[in-house]
Amino acid sequence: MGQAQLEQNIIQAIEKNKFCAMGTVENGKPKVRYMAIYNEGMSIHLATNRKTHKIEELRDNPNVCLLLGYELGGTKEVVEIEGTCEITKNAQLRQQVWNDDLRPWFAGPDDPNYVILDVTPTRIEYTAHGSDPQMWRP
Numbered sequence: 739m740g741q742a743q744l745e746q747n748i749i750q751a752i753e754k755n756k757f758c759a760m761g762t763v764e765n766g767k768p769k770v771r772y773m774a775i776y777n778e779g780m781s782i783h784l785a786t787n788r789k790t791h792k793i794e795e796l797r798d799n800p801n802v803c804l805l806l807g808y809e810l811g812g813t814k815e816v817v818e819i820e821g822t823c824e825i826t827k828n829a830q831l832r833q834q835v836w837n838d839d840l841r842p843w844f845a846g847p848d849d850p851n852y853v854i855l856d857v858t859p860t861r862i863e864y865t866a867h868g869s870d871p872q873m874w875r876p
Contacts, residue, residue: 832854
């Protein structure tokens with residue numbers, strides 16, 4: 739499979755799976771939680787509250803791992819994303835990611851506690867159902 743086709747498969751898998759497991763490092767140990775995932779092509783974003791523990795964890799160590807797919811309601815593809823994460827209050831990105839599903843946690847896209855985690859992938863392993871893993875690197 740060529741790089742362009744692999745990227746398209748990854749993008750489609752992210753778009754079909756609205757949730758991922760996100761791993762960070764806390765006190766030298768892995769910590770994982772479920773989060774909603776948003777993307778524009780290979781640009782990957784997560785929305786969170788600036789007062790959560792993950793913000794402290796990411797300030798100490800920006801390395802993250804995302805795992806999506808294969809769960810109930812998702813696809814049979816598995817996507818493992820390794821990368822670094824930047825905490826941003828970029829107004830344009832906050833507007834772009836905002837949707838009404840976030841209302842239980844935030845007053846709106848201008849809520850001061852609403853921040854975006856901008857993930858820069860360094861390695862993505864994509865496995866289609868019944869296929870061998872394919873590796874993507876920037």
